[in-house]
Amino acid sequence: xxxxxxxxxxxTRPLAEAEDVRPTRRRLGPGEPIRFGGLIGxxxxxxxxxxxSATGVIDPRTLTEPWTVxxxxxxxxxxxxxxxxxxxSGIRAALxxxxxxxxxxxxxxxSGLSRIGESFIDGPIQVKRSIPTLALIPLLILWLGIGxxxxxxxxxxxxxxxxxxxxxxxxxxxxxRYAELAETLGVTRHEFVRHVVLPGAMPGFLLGLRFAVxxxxxxxxxxxxxxxTSGIGHMITLASNYGQTDIIVVGLVVYALLGVTADAGVRLxxxxxxxxxxxxxx
Amino acid sequence: xxxxxxxLSSQEDRAVRVTSLHRSFNRAGGVxxxxxxxxxxxxxxxxxxxxxSGKSTLLRALAGLDRGVAGTGVIExxxxxxxxxxxxxxxxxxxxxxxxxxxxxxGDAADRGRQALAEVGLAGREKAWPHELSGGEQQRASLxxxxxxxxxLLLADEPFGALDALTRIRMHTLLRKLCEVHRPAxxxxxxxxxxxxxxxxxxxxxxxxxxxxxxxxxxxxxxxQADPAFARLRARLLTELGVEDDHDAPGRHLDxxxxxxxx
Numbered sequence: 001x002x003x004x005x006x007x008x009x010x011x012t013r014p015l016a017e018a019e020d021v022r023p024t025r026r027r028l029g030p031g032e033p034i035r036f037g038g039l040i041g042x043x044x045x046x047x048x049x050x051x052x053s054a055t056g057v058i059d060p061r062t063l064t065e066p067w068t069v070x071x072x073x074x075x076x077x078x079x080x081x082x083x084x085x086x087x088x089s090g091i092r093a094a095l096x097x098x099x100x101x102x103x104x105x106x107x108x109x110x111s112g113l114s115r116i117g118e119s120f121i122d123g124p125i126q127v128k129r130s131i132p133t134l135a136l137i138p139l140l141i142l143w144l145g146i147g148x149x150x151x152x153x154x155x156x157x158x159x160x161x162x163x164x165x166x167x168x169x170x171x172x173x174x175x176x177r178y179a180e181l182a183e184t185l186g187v188t189r190h191e192f193v194r195h196v197v198l199p200g201a202m203p204g205f206l207l208g209l210r211f212a213v214x215x216x217x218x219x220x221x222x223x224x225x226x227x228x229t230s231g232i233g234h235m236i237t238l239a240s241n242y243g244q245t246d247i248i249v250v251g252l253v254v255y256a257l258l259g260v261t262a263d264a265g266v267r268l269x270x271x272x273x274x275x276x277x278x279x280x281x282x
Numbered sequence: 283x284x285x286x287x288x289x290l291s292s293q294e295d296r297a298v299r300v301t302s303l304h305r306s307f308n309r310a311g312g313v314x315x316x317x318x319x320x321x322x323x324x325x326x327x328x329x330x331x332x333x334x335s336g337k338s339t340l341l342r343a344l345a346g347l348d349r350g351v352a353g354t355g356v357i358e359x360x361x362x363x364x365x366x367x368x369x370x371x372x373x374x375x376x377x378x379x380x381x382x383x384x385x386x387x388x389g390d391a392a393d394r395g396r397q398a399l400a401e402v403g404l405a406g407r408e409k410a411w412p413h414e415l416s417g418g419e420q421q422r423a424s425l426x427x428x429x430x431x432x433x434x435l436l437l438a439d440e441p442f443g444a445l446d447a448l449t450r451i452r453m454h455t456l457l458r459k460l461c462e463v464h465r466p467a468x469x470x471x472x473x474x475x476x477x478x479x480x481x482x483x484x485x486x487x488x489x490x491x492x493x494x495x496x497x498x499x500x501x502x503x504x505x506x507q508a509d510p511a512f513a514r515l516r517a518r519l520l521t522e523l524g525v526e527d528d529h530d531a532p533g534r535h536l537d538x539x540x541x542x543x544x545x
Binding site: 177178180181182183184185186187191195196199200202276277 | 345346367369374384427431
């Protein structure tokens with residue numbers, strides 16, 4: 001037996017001069033992925049900005065030079081204004097997001113687990129969905145003033161809709177056969193919700209969360225630009241009045257970082273919470 | 283209610299009693315038309331029938347899963363009933379052990395779950411995700427999930443239907459062994475006549491919503507398809523199922539092949 005396998009394995013060993021003749025077809029798919037391919041476009045844009053500013057193609061009054069933006073950022077950090085604005089904006093977004101996620105999840109559970117709940121909740125939310133949250137701002141200002149509560153609630157209103165829609169959809173698309181199984185195992189309603197419904201709705205909820213994070217930042221920018229006395233948006237609005245494009249660009253970069261960080265956070269949660277699916281996708 | 287005392291005493295000698303069971307999904311006609319069936323404790327009954335004969339309807343009725351289906355009749359089943367489905371129905375978001383012990387409230391649930399997994403040959407896989415298992419392993423895990431509940435009645439709806447032929451043979455051996463240890467009454471729905479004869483103490487053929495044929499399998503020891511008694515029973519069951527079987531007549535096959543080649 002051993003001699004047999006020994007004999008068999010020798011000719012299959014790859015040799016340096018071994019021939020490799022095979023029929024090939026023209027590739028139609030996009031081919032092998034490029035390493036760090038996602039960064040190439042960003043780097044190219046930054047390079048265009050640097051070159052454009054250095055050669056004078058880009059007027060500094062239209063868009064400040066990158067080195068000036070860096071300098072401004074350093075000054076803003078040193079004076080403490082940037083951190084202060086970032087903390088204010090971050091707390092606003094986090095409060096609104098947290099409130100919206102909580103409300104959206106609870107409503108989705110009530111509506112997804114009982115027909116009565118669905119009858120009462122689903123209709124109004126579908127109507128709310130067709131009204132852009134930002135159109136509600138005038139009414140919210142009349143009701144709540146222009147202080148923090150108005151801002152947080154505007155963000156929460158923008159957030160809870162995607163959370164509700166996707167969690168509810170996740171709940172309703174849990175396969176009936178799992179409910180049937182739970183019935184034959186004699187589990188209680190509480191155990192059913194905990195072991196079957198919540199984990200089953202998790203993919204939908206996390207998808208909703210990713211949309212919700214984007215919505216929360218959009219709402220944040222709007223409420224801060226409209227009327228605020230603090231925060232990144234306020235900083236940008238002031239700079240706009242004085243034509244300080246460098247500060248505006250710094251503010252935009254901070255918004256971008258907020259968005260990217262939040263999205264990365266959600267994706268991290270997704271990887272942890274859906275580890276049972278990860279190997280399926282990969 | 284009046285016959286309550288009678289029912290109590292009768293529970294000693296039968297695990298399942300079904301009396302004149304009717305079920306229908308629409309007005310046109312019933313799927314089950316006055317079916318009567320009794321299964322003794324520890325008895326292994328295989329249920330054969332063409333598709334649409336009401337096999338699965340009967341099984342779902344016994345499992346209490348046919349809410350909303352119109353019908354009448356009396357079904358008496360034990361308290362502890364487990365169901366094995368054709369798909370393993372493991373929750374993809376729970377590891378194997380948690381799947382097996384789902385809904386168990388005893389303090390030693392984890393230990394019993396581990397023991398059940400070992401019994402079906404999955405010791406050491408407690409922490410695996412269901413999708414990491416092969417189809418046969420998944421079905422073994424679902425057997426473990428059923429047996430860990432010490433069922434008095436095991437209902438199995440074509441549990442090996444989706445498995446390949448070799449895995450199926452291995453599962454037959456495993457199921458026989460498990461049933462000898464745990465001694466539940468078993469009702470196995472299958473469309474595989476050989477599977478029915480290999481596993482069951484009794485084979486029932488369902489047709490038109492009633493029991494058409496009820497045969498005790500009188501084969502001792504290892505049940506081999508080479509046994510002439512096996513072949514006779516098989517032929518009889520196939521006839522009851524309305525299938526003409528010329529598989530075992532190679533001569534006729536050959537003749538026909540020759541004829542076809544000649545023409």
